Amino acid sequence: MSERAAPFYCPYCGDEDLRPSEQGHGAWECAACNRAFQLKFLGLLAQGVHRAPQKGDVRPDEGGGDEI
Numbered sequence: 039m040s041e042r043a044a045p046f047y048c049p050y051c052g053d054e055d056l057r058p059s060e061q062g063h064g065a066w067e068c069a070a071c072n073r074a075f076q077l078k079f080l081g082l083l084a085q086g087v088h089r090a091p092q093k094g095d096v097r098p099d100e101g102g103g104d105e106i
Contacts, residue, residue: 045077 045066047054053070064077 048073049075 045056048056048066048068048071050073051068051071053068055069056066057069059065059067059074059076061074061076065074066077067074
């Protein structure tokens with residue numbers, strides 16, 4: 039993993055003309071909308087990401103081909 043991951047687009051206008059800002063680590067400037075923003079990694083979730091069951095998912099406790 040790189041030390042500085044770059045965003046692909048501006049979260050405000052969606053343009054891709056982004057440049058690192060002199061404000062510090064994780065700060066970016068958008069030339070299209072003239073906004074500055076900062077990205078910060080907060081950490082990993084202890085339980086992972088939960089998602090709602092989808093049609094066709096098999097319940098792990100049933101072990102069979104039962105669909106939800």
